[in-house]
Amino acid sequence: DQQVKQNSPSLSVQEGRISILNCDYTNSMFDYFLWYKKYPAEGPTFLISISSIKDKNEDGRFTVFLNKSAKHLSLHIVPSQPGDSAVYFCAAPVSDYKLSFGAGTTVTVRA
């Protein structure tokens, strides 16, 4: 069973506008959540995280919102830039040091 789900495989947004990526999870006991970014032919890189005791974490243009009652988190990118075109994965720790990843959302930022 996939414990972390990203139901939108792709997102297209105009440069300068907001990108909103969504992620749902099934286990209310997750301590934190992470977002990774992946460019073609490269490995994923850590982007931003949020603890389960918070409902928002901001880092520059990137903000993560956590809604524990809905078991939902979202990543906002404002403003979107062409360099943000990538695949974004949300992830959560299923046990010890293991992370479970969602299927990913491909973001395309149009000029």
Added chain:
Amino acid sequence: DAEITQSPRHKITETGRQVTLACHQTWNHNNMFWYRQDLGHGLRLIHYSYGVQDTNKGEVSDGYSVSRSNTEDLPLTLESAASSQTSVYFCASSESAGELFFGEGSRLTVL
């Protein structure tokens, strides 16, 4: 700078052949992981290790094996390659709970 390297970056093999993908990290991390990336599935955990001589199965471990004889290396072996194992493989490492550091990936094609 510390890093994690994978080799080969690209490999084409035939069904039934044994294949080994190498992973080497210079962070001196205890935790190492192998994931595969497939469209629609995101990153799925194959095997992982929390230290020398420790190996564990992930969610898609059938047909794969790993060994951990030192801290730096976690080679992934496909005992008898199958077409279903055509994928992009990522090695990752971590020292503590949270952020994983990924290699650049190994693209494997099984004909």
